Every structure is written in C-alpha cells, then in structure tokens.
Amino acid sequence: MELHQAFDLISTAARRGKMPNAYLFVGRLAGDAHRLALKTLGLFFPSHVEDRLNPDIHWLFPEKKSRVISVDDVRTKLVNPVAQTAFGNGWKAGVVAGAECFNAASANAFLKTLEEPPPKTFFLLLAESAENLLPTIISRCQRIDLADAGARGLEPRLAAEVARILDGAAGSWTARAGAAAKLAQFLQRLKDAVEEEVAAEIKASGNGPGEEISDDEGEARVSSRYRAVRKDCMITMVEYFRRVMDEAATSAKPALSLAAAFANIGHIEDATKRLDARNMNELAVLGQLLDLLQFPKK
Numbered sequence: 001m002e003l004h005q006a007f008d009l010i011s012t013a014a015r016r017g018k019m020p021n022a023y024l025f026v027g028r029l030a031g032d033a034h035r036l037a038l039k040t041l042g043l044f045f046p047s048h049v050e051d052r053l054n055p056d057i058h059w060l061f062p063e064k065k066s067r068v069i070s071v072d073d074v075r076t077k078l079v080n081p082v083a084q085t086a087f088g089n090g091w092k093a094g095v096v097a098g099a100e101c102f103n104a105a106s107a108n109a110f111l112k113t114l115e116e117p118p119p120k121t122f123f124l125l126l127a128e129s130a131e132n133l134l135p136t137i138i139s140r141c142q143r144i145d146l147a148d149a150g151a152r153g154l155e156p157r158l159a160a161e162v163a164r165i166l167d168g169a170a171g172s173w174t175a176r177a178g179a180a181a182k183l184a185q186f187l188q189r190l191k192d193a194v195e196e197e198v199a200a201e202i203k204a205s206g207n208g209p210g211e212e213i214s215d216d217e218g219e220a221r222v223s224s225r226y227r228a229v230r231k232d233c234m235i236t237m238v239e240y241f242r243r244v245m246d247e248a249a250t251s252a253k254p255a256l257s258l259a260a261a262f263a264n265i266g267h268i269e270d271a272t273k274r275l276d277a278r279n280m281n282e283l284a285v286l287g288q289l290l291d292l293l294q295f296p297k298k
Contacts, residue, residue: 003032006144007039014043020142022114022123026130027146029097029228031155033126036146037095040124044091055087058094059201062101067224069098071105079113082121092121099125100132107134114140153236154229161186162236170295180290184283187230194226227276234272238265244296255296267292 001009006025013019023040027033045054058081062069078094086092096102102110114123114137125141127133128149153159165186169179198221245261271289274280 001144002147003036006032006036006146009144010036010040011043019122021117021121022125022141024099024125024127024130024133024138024141024143025146026127026143027149028152029126029128031148032146033128034097036144037097037124037126041093041095044093045088056092058082058092060094060096061221062098062224067098067101067227068103069096069101069106070103071109074102074106074109079109082113082118086120090120092118094121094123096123096125099127099137100129102133102137107137111137111140152232153239154232158190158233159236159239162233163240166237166240166295169290169293170297173291176290176293177287180283180287183233183286183290187233187282190229190233191222191226194229195222198222198225230275231272234268234275237268241265241268241293256294260294264293 010019010023025033025036027036041054041057045057047054058078060069060073060078078096082092082094096110111134117123123141125133125137130138130143154162162183165179165182168182169176198218201221202218241261241264244256245265247255267289271285274285275282
C-alpha cells in the first residue's frame with residue numbers, strides 16, 4: 001500500500017473514533033514505516049513528534065548490539081510508561097521501531113499490555129518483516145504492508161554515490177585501493193549520521209518514567225543501527241552487480257560475464273558476513289573485497 005493510502009485509512013479511522021489498539025506497519029524502518037508512524041502520531045500529538053519530545057509518546061528501539069529488544073526494555077520503556085497518567089490531551093502512544101527484534105520473553109511481556117491496553121492508548125509496531133513476530137501479536141494489530149516492504153539497500157541518492165565509486169574501481173590495483181578507501185569514508189559518513197541521530201534522541205529523552213538512556217545504551221543503539229545501515233550499503237553493492245548480471249544475460253557481447261557477476265555477488269555476501277561476525281577493520285575488509293571483484297570492461 002502506498003504511504004498516502006495508508007495514512008488516509010488511518011486518519012479516517014481516527015476521525016470516526018474507530019482507532020484500533022495497534023497498527024503493524026511492515027516496511028522500511030528508515031522509509032515508509034517511519035514516515036507513516038510520524039504522520040499517525042501527528043493526528044493525536046500535533047507538536048514535538050519529529051524530535052520525540054512529547055512525554056506521552058514512548059519509543060522503543062533494539063538497544064543491544066545483537067539487535068534484540070529485551071524484556072527489561074519492554075517493561076521500563078513501554079509497558080510501565082503507558083500505564084501512567086497522560087501529560088497532555090489524554091492520549092498515549094507506544095512505538096516499537098524494529099518489532100521483529102522481540103525475543104520470546106519481551107514479546108510475551110508486550111503481549112499482555114497489547115491484549116489489555118490502558119484507555120486512550122494505541123501502539124505502532126514498525127517492522128521490516130513480520131516473519132519473526134508472534135502470531136498472537138500480529139492478530140491483535142491492524143496490519144499495513146507498505147509499498148517499500150521488502151526493499152533493502154540505500155536510498156537512491158546514496159545508492160548512486162556507491163555506484164559511482166564502483167564505476168571508478170575498474171582497472172588498476174590503484175583504482176581498486178582508491179575505491180576501497182572511498183567506500184570506507186562513505187561508511188564513516190553513514191556512521192557519523194547515525195551517531196548524530198542517536199545523540200538527538202538521547203537529548204530528547206528523559207521526559208517520562210523509564211525514558212532515560214545511559215551512555216552504554218546509546219553506544220549499543222549506534223552500533224545496532226549502524227550495522228543495519230552498513231548492511232544496506234552492502235546490499236546496494238549486490239544490486240549494482242545484479243544489474244550487471246541482468247545486462248550480461250541479455251547482451252550478445254556483455255561487458256562482464258554472467259559467471260563473473262554471480263561470483264561478485266558471492267564475494268560481497270561473504271564480506272558482509274565477515275563485517276557482521278567480527279570486529280574487523282572495515283578498510284581491510286573492503287580492500288580485500290575490491291581486490292576480488294571483477295568489473296565490466298570500459
């Protein structure tokens with residue numbers, strides 16, 4: 001469903017006083033799911049939605065480096081706060097960004113509140129995939145599958161920058177080393193952006209019970225979110241060579257063989273696993289990767 005269609009559906013329900021207890025938005029967390037959550041919150045909390053300053057909106061993120069939402073976080077940052085008296089117009093909202101990161105204990109802890117929510121309280125669950133969510137949670141939400149559900153990779157502007165870097169990697173060893181360095185710098189910029197985003201969230205927190213974020217939690221949030229962004233970057237690289245592979249399959253004289261393009265995808269996927277599994281130097285991993293990749297002949 002397109003974003004505007006989903007919002008029309010929700011705003012109609014709100015206007016008629018038929019707001020469900022919970023919505024499940026399946027889509028990209030950094031895309032339509034997040035945008036729809038903000039637009040929905042804006043219906044009930046016109047101010048301080050973007051900067052998360054409203055004390056009646058309680059946000060829950062995967063804090064651990066393992067990207068797992070713990071049962072303690074569910075209780076202290078969502079369940080207990082929504083049970084308190086509202087500060088504003090009586091409405092309270094709980095937003096779970098990354099609901100697929102519940103484990104069994106945290107999912108069950110949340111389920112109890114979802115089954116019997118406090119008055120004038122609704123929940124927004126944002127998930128890139130609903131496969132790992134408890135069926136009992138899904139059944140108690142109105143599910144909306146957004147147009148970008150299942151889409152991975154960086155946004156077009158950033159993806160175009162990655163493509164330009166890869167375009168410049170063809171040729172000599174020097175070109176490959178330079179491309180690896182540019183990719184490492186590109187990832188650092190992405191990490192810097194994540195750190196700024198998390199710092200803003202921490203600055204805006206602490207307005208209600210259980211909303212405080214420790215330095216360790218902040219670092220874990222940066223690590224968790226950056227790993228997801230880095231994976232999107234690697235997926236963007238895979239898509240670059242998938243396009244090359246499609247061209248190779250349909251061209252009489254392909255610039256790169258189908259076998260070479262397929263091998264490139266395997267090398268990128270292996271590098272992604274190495275980056276996720278170990279605390280390895282990114283430039284070293286990228287340098288080794290670029291050395292293995294085969295590029296279209298110019």
